[in-house]
Structures are given as structure tokens and as C-alpha cells.
Amino acid sequence: MLWLCSDQASFAPGITVSVDGGWSQHEMRAQTTKRLPGEEGIWVFICGDLMVFSIFFIVLLFYRSQNLPVFAQSQQTLSQSFGVLNTLLLLTSSLFVALAVRALRCEPAPNRELATRLVGAAIACGAGFVVVKGFEWSAKISAGHTLSSNDFYMFYFMYTGIHLLHVLVGLLVLSLVLMVTRRPQLEPAAVRMVEAGGVFWHLVDLLWVFLFALFYLLK
């Protein structure tokens, strides 16, 4: 069985810490007090990014309605398998980051070892997304479908390209998070940095959920 928080004895030998019903003290506090994960700045960025992508999504559906046959025909060339695989990779990667953040909140001491492993696994899943996207794009380009082929492919390459840029930035952020979790001492500011990095990575996941539905599954 894998535990989110290590055995208390390994952190504080001889000291008994009461934990109620499997919930850590921090998690119990989180149930009752409201707090912003990460820094305010990351949430300002996220709000802006969500607004921009919301406009992207609406513009996409508007152009789709103007040119349905081209969109329907072009969509048939997409591989739903690639789309689902990439969705599962990002969802799993997001789970690992969410668990890593919680492992760092364990009391009396953060479970840095587990957090480091989880962030490493999240980076591997994110890198997997980039590889799958690379295969997908190269298959499309070698079949003659490029940015200038038609409106569908223009939007497809542009939106998934901007999203891929988010993934690459996210991987860079997670690499920084990995360096932080390896530190022997974790200051509150470092934990907030990990939380902020995690929130950005979840945004990348969230945006892909809508992109996957709009490009791959809409009929």
C-alpha cells in the first residue's frame, strides 16, 4: 500500500501524533479554512489565459458553423486514439502533481521523497504528451495537411500549437518544482512555488480537455 504521508515515526521517533480518521491535520484545516494555493500572480495569469482560450473556442465554433463540410471532412483525418492517449497522459500527470502537493503538506514533516517521485512521474507523462503530439503532427504533415490546407487545419495547428507551448513551459516549471522538492529544507515560500507550478500544470490539463472535445469529438 502506498501512503501519502510517511509513517510519523520516521520523522519524529518516540513522538505520537494524533491523526483523526486518516486525515492529516493539514487536510483537516484545509476543509475548514479558505486559502489560495500558490501566489496571487499565478491566478491573475490563469484568469487571463482562460479568457483568451474562451475566445479561441468560440471563434473555432463560429468558423466551424460557416464551413461545416470542410470541418467534418478534415476531422475524420484526426486520430481519436492519439487524442485519448494524450488526454490520459495529461490527466495522470495532473494527478501526480496534485498528490505531490499534498505529500508536501504532510505533518509533522513533508513527504519530500514521495513528492519528488510524483513530480518526476508527472514530467515523464508530460514528455509523453509531447512525443505523441510530435507523432500526430508529423503524420498529418506527411499526409499533406498543413497550417495552410484549410480553416480546420489552421485552427488545429494554431490552437494545439499554443497549447503545446503551454505544455513545454509547464515541463520547465515542473523541472524547477522538482529541484525545490529535493531541497533538504522547505520554506513556506518554496511550498507556495510548488503549489503555483502545480496550478499552472492543471491549467494545461484543463485547456486540453476542451480542445480534445472541440477538435476530436464534435460531430
Next chain:
Amino acid sequence: MRSLLRSRPTVVWILLVAATVCSLALFELSEAADERRLVSVSVLAIAAVKVRFIGLDFMEVRHAPLVLRIAFEVWLLAITVALIALYWLQSAVPVLAS
């Protein structure tokens, strides 16, 4: 101590994977033109539910200050209604007519 497998993010992840599989099944199984509208609206609605779980549980908006929670819920509702309405009113009509 909490098991990794029983923690809330893991349970949410299982739901997200199940929702993804449901979306794909709906896409693969629908053929008739009149089914397409319902399937596409369902796909968009499922995507919105997935986004809500990612926001509330992975990004921890559930435990964030109320103003952020309200902003997130309002944004999600607005974009979901906008996308479904845009699809329903414009995109699907020519398909039905053909």
C-alpha cells in the same frame, strides 16, 4: 496516514478517466444525423464536468476564497452555455438539413 489510492485526487482521476472513455464511446457509437447533435452536446457537457473537477479538486478552487470559486463557476457555466448554444444553433442545423 492516508493511502494514495484512497485520496480525493485519485478518486477524481478515476472519474475523469471514466468520463473520457464515455465521451469516446459516445463519439464512436453515434452514426445517425439526429444522434450527432445530442452526442456533441453530451461531449461538451462531459468536458465541462471534467473541467469542473480539475478546477475544484486538482487546482483546489474548492478550498480557495469564495470570490475565486464564484469566478470559476461563473466562467465555466458561461463558456459551456456559449459553446453548446453556438453548436446547437448554427453548427448542427446544416447537418440535419442535408
